[in-house]
Amino acid sequence: MHVPTSFPTVTSEEALADAIDAVGRPEFVPATLDYLRLAAPFHGCLALIFESGKRPVHVYDNVRAERRAVVIDRYLDGAYLLDPFREYFQSSRGDAVARLRDVAPDRFRNSTYYQSYYSHIRLKDEIGIFVALASGKTLFFSIGPMGPERDFSAADARGLRRVLPVLSALCRRHFDRYDPGETGSLAVNIEEVLTQGPGACLTPRESQIAGLILKGHSTEAIARMIGISGGTVKLHRKNIYRKLGISSQGELFNLLLSEMTKA
Known part of the structure; x- marks a missing residue:
């Protein structure tokens, strides 16, 4: 800045x-x-x-x-x-x-x-x-x-x-x-963005977990937040990466930004 x-x-x-x-x-x-x-x-x-x-x-x-x-x-x-x-x-x-x-x-x-x-x-x-x-x-x-x-x-x-x-x-x-203007068009939440385009193959639970991963929550924190085991969170993450054809959180982040720029 x-x-x-x-x-x-x-x-x-x-x-x-x-x-x-x-x-x-x-x-x-x-x-x-x-x-x-x-x-x-x-x-x-x-x-x-x-x-x-x-x-x-x-x-x-x-x-x-x-x-x-x-x-x-x-x-x-x-x-x-x-x-x-x-x-x-x-x-x-x-x-x-x-x-x-x-x-x-x-x-x-x-x-x-x-x-x-x-x-x-x-x-x-x-x-x-x-x-x-x-x-x-x-x-x-x-x-x-x-x-x-x-x-x-x-x-x-x-x-x-x-x-x-x-x-x-x-x-x-x-x-x-002074009104700076109307806020932009409806911006769906991150989970909805992640189910667009390539993410259409994700289940609602998988998109929820993908969003929490991107926000910076640990496996343990995600498990506590949504009431499942840490092992289940890891299994969901593995399935998310497999379905999207990616291997890292960085690729997931880039996918999110790519879908947002299409909105």
Whole structure:
């Protein structure tokens, strides 16, 4: 993500005043981010609108132009279906601040999604900020830490939670006036995507397990979640790979993205 050349040197009161003054104007999101950086320093930001059952809508980012295809386009083309923050949104509503470690599956960092997407966008850690809008949609900020080797601290999360009521009030006031547009066409869940094209041969149980594998859940976690044995999960995985003519999670991930780009 783009690294700002400087950070706010104003007081939190001055930054808040600038954000309030920007409500209803194009510079609202950058001004609001300057206010947030005084609560917890961060570099990159991607802002999206989430709506249940729909593709995310892009609102703002500060990603360099040459990195957009990898960071933004790939996410919006379908990688968002594996995003643990979107999964959190799907199961929870309301304003929230969550660190990656709070929402990620137990084997997330071993997943192809993490290795193929996160490694390419050079994002080691992430905080997600959720603001429920009056329209029923949710504004989502994905922010990245100061450097590639730095994780967000508990203090960073506390600082953002402290200002979350102010952020939420600002965003609701702004987005009541400014609608970034309709969210995309219905985006079926990952299990449904995996039963399209080559995946039409999968049973509902197999597509469910394939989706959980891609999201980064371990065999043991999948077994607990759906009430079967670990050995049965492994047998399903073997059958999934055989039916699809693949031999790795990476090939399964590429199949998912290939089907999403056809949608």
